[in-house]
Amino acid sequence: MQIPLDYYRILGLPMQATAEQLEQAHRDRTLQLPRREYSEFAIQSRKQLIDSAYAALEDSSKRRDYDSHLIAAGGPAAIEPVSIEIYEGQLIGALLVLLELGEYELVIRYGRPYLSSGSGQLGQTAQETLADVVLTIGLACLELGREQWQQHQYENAAESLETGYELMLRESLFPAMQAEIQADLDKLKPYRILELVARPLGDKAARQHGVELLKSMLAQRGGIDGANDDASGLGVEDFLRFVQQLRSYLTSAEQQDIFEVEAQRPSSVGLYLSVYALLARGFARHQPNLVRQAKQRLALLTERQDVYLEQAVCAVLLGQTEEATYALERSHEREPISFIREHSAGAPDLLPGLCLYTERWLQQDVFPFFRDLDQSSVTLKDYFANEQVQAYLEAMPPDDVAPAPIPGRWGAAPPPSDPGRWGAAPGGVAPDYGEAPTYRRSSGAGTATAFGVGAAAAGAAGIGAAGAAAMGAGIGAAASTAAPPPRPTYTAEQVSSLSPEGSLDEVEPVSTIAFDDGGDDDDDDETLRRRSGAPKWGRLALVLLLGLLGLGVLGFIVAQLLGWVGALFSGPKLKGDPLDVDVSRPAIELPAEEGVSTSTNVQVIAEETLQSWYRAKGEAMGPQWNVEALSDILLEPALSDWTGRAQKNQSQGYHVEYEQTIQNILVEEVAEDQLKVTADVDETGQSYLFGAPDGSTSFEDQLTVEYSLQKQDDKWMIESFAVQ
Template identity: 50%
Template sequence: MRIPLDYYRILGLPIQATAEQLKQSHRDRILQLPRREYSDEAIAARKQLIDEAYAVLSNPEQRVEYDKYFLAGSQRQPSESVGLLQSDSGKAADVYAPTIKIEPQLLPGALLILLELGEYELVIRQGRPLISSHQSSAKAGLAAAHQPLGDPNGELSDLVLTVAIAYLELGREQWQQHQYENAAESLEAGRDLLMQENLFPQLRAEIQADLYKLRPYRALELVALPLEKKLERRQGIALLKAMLQDRRGVDGVEDDLSGLDVDDFLRFIQQLRGYLTTTEQQELFEAEAQRPSAVGTYLAVYALIARGFANHQPALVRRAKQMLQHLSERQDVHLEQAVCAVLLGQTEAASRALDLSQEYEPLAFIRRHSQGAPDLLPGLCLYAERWLQQEVFPFFRDLDQVTATLKDYFADRSVQSYLENMPLQEETAAVWSGRQSWSDPNLAAASASTAASAGGAAAFPLGLSRSSATATHSSNAAATATDERAYGESARDMAERIAQMSPDGQLQPLGTNGTAQTSVSPTSSLTTTPSTRRSRRSPHWGRLTLVVLLGLLGIGILGFLFAQVLSWLGGAFSGPRLQGEPLSIELGESVLDPAELEVAAADDVRSIAEQTIERWLSAKAAALGPDHDTSQLEAALAEPARDRWLEQARTAEQQDWYGEYTHSLEILSVAPEDPSAGRLTVQAQVNEAARFFQYGEPDQDASYSDTLTMEYQLTRQDDRWLVQQFSQVN
């Protein structure tokens, strides 16, 4: 048979090589032995080919004859010179490649030489059919001419080894070229081949180690894809969840085999957040908060506040405020609590939270913009709006280009309705997803720096003692109860009061009909353009990591001193960068070309349909969930569907049953394809699973997991899209 090699390539020399160069190359090639896993037969075949190439080229007469053949070959048609060389389609390659004729028993040595020359794809293309041929022969009982299947010294094992190494090296090449998914496919193919033949466990472990190190890159590449690439993006999130599970949390110290230490992993999470939506981050980090994880809790708070404010869902803001209550038992999160209180219309609670805060720079800003006012609320409103727009929204993919204002938020009738019906006294104990233990000082240390690190303007000062924290918590509880009792004015009045707090009078007050008056200019000076938000400085994740590590060592006081020093340094530097192997990612840069990260335009009807139906499915999960929270239904449904589902939620609560829902959604069609239309008809495929509980016990008979094709009728009301009715498509 003929192979796509020539004597010059075998020796690694050009055609102009001198006799001395031939001799030296021959000696070097013989001394450079392949991996020790190769059989003696494969090594001998390789040596025989190298010796043959040297024997021909070192003989002047034979070299002249061979050069004539070699040079004349370039004038041939490709099909005349094709031996084993073929394209993926099975047709002859459209390039000229010199060939030599060899005996079949020398084939493992020839493939080994091609591997050493870096012809990885050619080795795979030619080696896989040969492996399949061996397997077929063995199954048919015709393997007499070959070594037994699985014999590590046989021809088959040499072929498997060469092809597996080719997959490994090809994957590493693709990794260097930033083709992370292609690299993973190559590495997995090599690993699976070795597992199938049950050969070379050491090489299999080497490939698996590369796959673990590749996971952060793959996760970033996949979640950065356009939002319509749902399956691929879910795979990226699954990779992230697997890493979190292996590490035992976002601030965990277990080894996930990615090669990332605590510092690198936290900054990797920070870069990845910019490619995740508010819904994805809320789901991800609320699960992290369950471990419990202080960093996960704080990131969940950000997601809840961002989603609640942008989508006008104060119930989410209220959940964030409740989670902050737990963090406040040990850390200074009073600025975040003040922002939540403003969004919930709790002006007294907002003022008290500011009194307790020790954040010097934000408080100075708030005081400066409240001059002449009886309290700090004007400056707080300005701070809250800028903080949300500049420090929170840019870390959410679906909000990065969104401009939201307090005026619009409080003008929403669903917000007013929720605030009107909010209980007069909120619980001060833990009410989200079960009570959690926060006695671990390491978690406290981690949360202490997360405010600065996870995109916040405020950093947690450390050093609060247990007694002072407990006293602060008790006073907060009493103050909250007092504030709620004092909250006797209507939500509309409270919203108007907050809307008028702008020091420049730019937050529009509400009219008597609940809508914003148009006589006042919009809040253009209180917001920033997307390009401005894009140029913000990266949060100081280096400080977070240092505090976490000190917390793990149990050095609380020393951690406080370092946090103060690094707080000063953070004003001058944007935080360290990931350097070297295995993850070279900078916080200010993306590993992908921004052109690849396009998101559907806001006026795209498919985006409108998807967001509207997603809002309905989330509202349904909340209304029929453990808390029977119906606040989201008004923002998701129009009549007659709204009343029907409100009644169903009340019935579920009375009968003491609830469901835990998960879903995925794919938009199939939207008509008309006009975002200015007043009504849309949408066909979508919904994958929904629900686990039901009756009296707190699982009800397996009622639980389900279905994939349905649904038709939704969407209607626009007050510039807001709602689901009016829906039915299953047969």
């Protein structure tokens, strides 16, 4: 049978190799043995091919004839056209050689037919042959998967790894390798999920597969803020960063589906994020019933979390004007309150500013984190003008109050019974939602974790920073006030006299939210359950118009007021450099050999050249992606290779910062203008995605590297690298 190999590749030599190099390569290849799991038959089969290659090239006349044939076929670079003929017993040896050459796909192509065609014909017992072929294909799948991983082909990598795993599992062979492949698959899962959900919305099957993989991770971890080990290598905070990154790739319906399940675990993080999905969908799709669900679920967090601002937003969208204002008075969010007061100047209450805040927050700070809504443009005016919204608000029962608090840890009842989502307890008994951490808003400064500082995260939450102090004078009654004061109303004549036009200035994204272990509010829970009676969406439309008047004059004030706002979800993305999943490459201290120069001159040249290379590498792969620095130290083919890497990093938004220790530098003068330098390099790399650390792709390597140096225009440059 024909196998795509040639004698030079079997020995690992170029066609220009000398007779001495030929002999040395034969000796080295003979001494290098494959993994200990291989049978003696496989080892001898490989040795036969190496011996045959050496015998064919050792004789100068035979070698000339073979070289002519090889050149006519396209040379060693033409892998497929060039081949050698082997007999059946040499197949496993040929597969081993292809594996060592990195031809993983060829190993799989030529090895697979023999898994089902009866391997006894290869000259060995069927079981032994089967084990050798399975091992070789399994190793090829493992290495191919890792190679594809580093090329950011995550689904292809998973397919390769799964192929090898399933093969060995089916044959009940090599459990240690099965575990090794499974470990790679576990660590690869976050990358696969991100790749799948980032695909176009029309690719429904792939995106749904990504969602299912995410759900499986959540189940293994015990929830979005669970601490169970899913073998992905992501701790609690890293996983929250991962979820943070995913949200902008998921639609509002997908997020609602995922986070409602999380809320039922119970998980306060999942509950909070489900509220945002409901609120975003309700406003964008003109479905106030979803807003009402969001408002009811917020009541589960009120005892230990200041979510009154969010409740005020929900009340605005439900036309509950008095309840909206009263919830606003109970909030400790000083910056948003200040913004709302500024934009309610001259009005009898805070509703104009609250309406403006609601529209800005939803449009600019909530929608961008839902893939199907990030380009949506919906205004409060459009929302309240919708007939579906009007009909729902008119029909909404006047006794639509928040769920009454119940004794227990959270101090609030779950939403009305909905077995399909919440699994309401029988007999009216409320389920135990567990200890609920307290949220606090952060201004963004010093926030280092995904959903803010702390052990868990809550998602986007509006403008503002945490504040436990009392509100400034004129904001409203104290938190312990038993009932809201009467609110003024607007007449139909006032409504008709208002201009419907308005504009919104652009603002920065909102700050992140963090969990806090401390503190219950001392507010009277009973007062929160008050509402104004029948919905007054007409009045709300009026105050919305009032709030939109005069924004041109206030534009400068708005810009100054909002200058403090931090970037929402500015944590690291789960892209960037792939994990260093290569097989272990320990540093090797090479003994001195003949021909190694001890000349001070070439030693200094080597040291300075390596230092120049690592400086240029740091610039090219660093935050400025200074690719031009590479041309000052690298020649082809290394220049194209590293230029491509740096440009790819830049296109994906991540950079790497390196630290190296270089030692045991050995220099061999190959020619007057050529040096071969070997050095031990201990290198660490800290990866960053959009400026934020990405620990999952950082690495520590101990390598022995051989550098080929070429003198060009009186300057020493690096032509190629080889990791030993």
